[in-house]
Amino acid sequence: MNDEPDWDAGGMGCGELVMLLRMRLLPLPPGTRFTVRATDAAAPEDIPAWCRLTRHALVSARHPIYVIQRREN
Secondary structure, eight states: OOSSOSEEEETOOHHHHHHHHHHHHTTSOTTOEEEEEEOOTTHHHHHHHHHHHHTOEEEEEETTEEEEEOOOO
């Protein structure tokens, strides 16, 4: 994993964060890993919950850096 996130969402709130995560992940090939930096206080709960709901894999969750693997389908 490199030191720079693919996307720095900063303190973006939940609604906008998950909508933009979806827009950024879906164009990627299945299985691609995507690193996001999210500093919002709710990110440690919101990002894992969103991954479960959308069937993306949360590879690493060390706030504020999250590594998400795009689902296979």
